[in-house]
Amino acid sequence: MKKILILNLLIIFLISCQQQRSINDMDSIAEEYVKLVLEVGQYDPVVIDAYHGPEEWKPSELSEEEKLNFPMDKLIQASDKLLHLITHFSETGLSESERMRRLFLEKHIIALRAKIQMIGGKKFSFEEEARLLYDAEILRYDQQYFIDALTSLENLLPGKGNIGERWNEFRSKFVIPQEKLDTVFSTAIEEGRKRTLRYIKLPDEENFLVEYVKNEPWGAYNWYKGNSFSVIQVNTDLPVYIDRAVDLASHEGYPGHHVFNALLEQNLLVKNGWMEFSVYPLFSPMSLIAEGTANYGIEVAFPGKERIDYEKNVLFPLAGLDASQAEKYYKILDEVNKLSFARNEGARRYYSGEFDREQLIDWLMKYRLSTRERAEKSVDFIDKYGSYIINYNYGLQLCREYIERKCGTIENPAKRWELFKQLISNPYVPSALK
Ligand SMILES: [Zn+2]
Numbered sequence: 209m210k211k212i213l214i215l216n217l218l219i220i221f222l223i224s225c226q227q228q229r230s231i232n233d234m235d236s237i238a239e240e241y242v243k244l245v246l247e248v249g250q251y252d253p254v255v256i257d258a259y260h261g262p263e264e265w266k267p268s269e270l271s272e273e274e275k276l277n278f279p280m281d282k283l284i285q286a287s288d289k290l291l292h293l294i295t296h297f298s299e300t301g302l303s304e305s306e307r308m309r310r311l312f313l314e315k316h317i318i319a320l321r322a323k324i325q326m327i328g329g330k331k332f333s334f335e336e337e338a339r340l341l342y343d344a345e346i347l348r349y350d351q352q353y354f355i356d357a358l359t360s361l362e363n364l365l366p367g368k369g370n371i372g373e374r375w376n377e378f379r380s381k382f383v384i385p386q387e388k389l390d391t392v393f394s395t396a397i398e399e400g401r402k403r404t405l406r407y408i409k410l411p412d413e414e415n416f417l418v419e420y421v422k423n424e425p426w427g428a429y430n431w432y433k434g435n436s437f438s439v440i441q442v443n444t445d446l447p448v449y450i451d452r453a454v455d456l457a458s459h460e461g462y463p464g465h466h467v468f469n470a471l472l473e474q475n476l477l478v479k480n481g482w483m484e485f486s487v488y489p490l491f492s493p494m495s496l497i498a499e500g501t502a503n504y505g506i507e508v509a510f511p512g513k514e515r516i517d518y519e520k521n522v523l524f525p526l527a528g529l530d531a532s533q534a535e536k537y538y539k540i541l542d543e544v545n546k547l548s549f550a551r552n553e554g555a556r557r558y559y560s561g562e563f564d565r566e567q568l569i570d571w572l573m574k575y576r577l578s579t580r581e582r583a584e585k586s587v588d589f590i591d592k593y594g595s596y597i598i599n600y601n602y603g604l605q606l607c608r609e610y611i612e613r614k615c616g617t618i619e620n621p622a623k624r625w626e627l628f629k630q631l632i633s634n635p636y637v638p639s640a641l642k
Contacts, residue, residue, distance in 0.1 A: 234310065237293050238484040241317060244286050245489050248320065251278050252327050254490060254592070258469070260434030261486030280328035287321040305634065312635035313484060315343045319492040334556040338595040343493040343638040346598050349553045354575040357546045364540050372577040375544060382537055383447040384527045392527050393418065393442060396457035399518065403509045404462040407625035411436045414470050416461060420444050425588040428456045430465035432488065434473065438466040446581060451541060453523055458509050463628065464502030471633040495596065496638045500603025501631055504611070508628050511618050548601045550575035555590050555597060603638070607631065610641040
């Protein structure tokens, strides 16, 4: 009897040693992965969106000359080695969250490898790039889809003639005057914070700073600095419409990027010591979940009619805009937003060589109803960030469908917030949400 007990104890001890060893191995893969991201980031500064890991993990600064000699083969070899280790990593004895971690690392190493190839000059098709970098299988849309969506706008918009011109003319009445932008935006972001805090506990020290900038290809950006602190920049190159106040406040702040980064840091980096969460590689599956949840977070924080009521009562008066048109504005905007996939489709054709820059601008003006200025900005964004654009609309669709499939619907707000929080606190990858 005693012998059996000792044998059992020995087996338990051996299993736990085995588990301990495999977890440690995953830690060392994670460390190598972070160091490789940092190394690749030296050749292309856009690669790393945020890093708040150990200072000594950073490689020593390269000279300008060294930066021109991209060591693609060496970096590919390093990523292949990591990919081999993580794909052959046994899941036996791993908990559910450790399995998620393994898959997260695998998908992120695949993305890093593809990015290394791209820096080295490789050009993927739009779909292939989206699959490798963002773990996304995107759909194609034919022209007829957008023509049909435009038809439903025909009767909603005032006036006659070109739909894009009519939309932009109507929309021009909803621009936030420059001098009121900060008041309106700060109010919206505080409201987003208040609504988020009802459902999500955030670290006590969490905070943010808002800055207004110019000459950027994006509308707004969250620069996460670590320790639950974000710098949110709003670009004022182009007119900022009233709907953007709640959009940007939720997307960049609460419950969007700021909360996403703070929760991943708190739950995975600080609590678990998972070092892969000390770095944020921009061109990676993390971005799809980040942008998808940030966009979905807008309707989670301001569901259905609540948004229009809040805007009519608070933001429209603050901006000095006529609130009697708010319902009509949002009804049309909902229809216009259905055209968002026109940007993906235009970019796909731009990648394949079917469109040049000018043809893509024309396409965006026609099917995305952009002004020429906005279409040009959009092409600048595509030139810099490529298929990243799919993270906004495809990401939104994927996150929304995932949460609603699990009963996190508008009728069930507590459940919706709970699933939302889970999604932004764990190592999810896009293909796991299907
Ligand atoms: Zn974003």
